[in-house]
Amino acid sequence: MIAGALAPDNLLEEKPTMTYIINDDCTKCGDCVDECPVECITEGEDKMVIDPDECIDCGTCEEVCPVDAPKAED
Numbered sequence: 884m885i886a887g888a889l890a891p892d893n894l895l896e897e898k899p900t901m902t903y904i905i906n907d908d909c910t911k912c913g914d915c916v917d918e919c920p921v922e923c924i925t926e927g928e929d930k931m932v933i934d935p936d937e938c939i940d941c942g943t944c945e946e947v948c949p950v951d952a953p954k955a956e957d
C-alpha cells in the first residue's frame with residue numbers, strides 16, 4: 884500500500900524540531916551550565932547559549948534558572 888514512504892529509518896533520521904533557547908533575561912550566573920546533562924550550554928557574549936544540536940530537551944536548565952531565561956522553542 885504505502886511503498887516505504889513512512890519507513891522507520893526515515894523517521895529516525897529526522898531531528899526533533901523543539902529545543903531550548905536562552906533569552907536576554909540571562910544573567911550568566913552559570914547554574915544551568917553546571918546542571919546540563921549533555922554540557923551543551925556555553926558562554927556567549929551577552930548570555931549563555933544552548934547548542935541546539937546537542938540539547939536533549941530535558942528542561943533542567945529551565946528548572947534551575949533563577950530568572951527563567953531558558954524557554955522551549957519550536
Ligand code: SF4
Nearest residue numbers: 919938939941942944
Ligand atoms: S534542556 Fe537540558 S540538555 Fe537542553 S540545554 Fe537545557 S539542561 Fe541542557
Ligand code: SF4
Nearest residue numbers: 909910912913915948
Ligand atoms: S541559569 Fe539562567 S541566568 Fe543562569 S546562566 Fe543559565 S540561563 Fe543564564
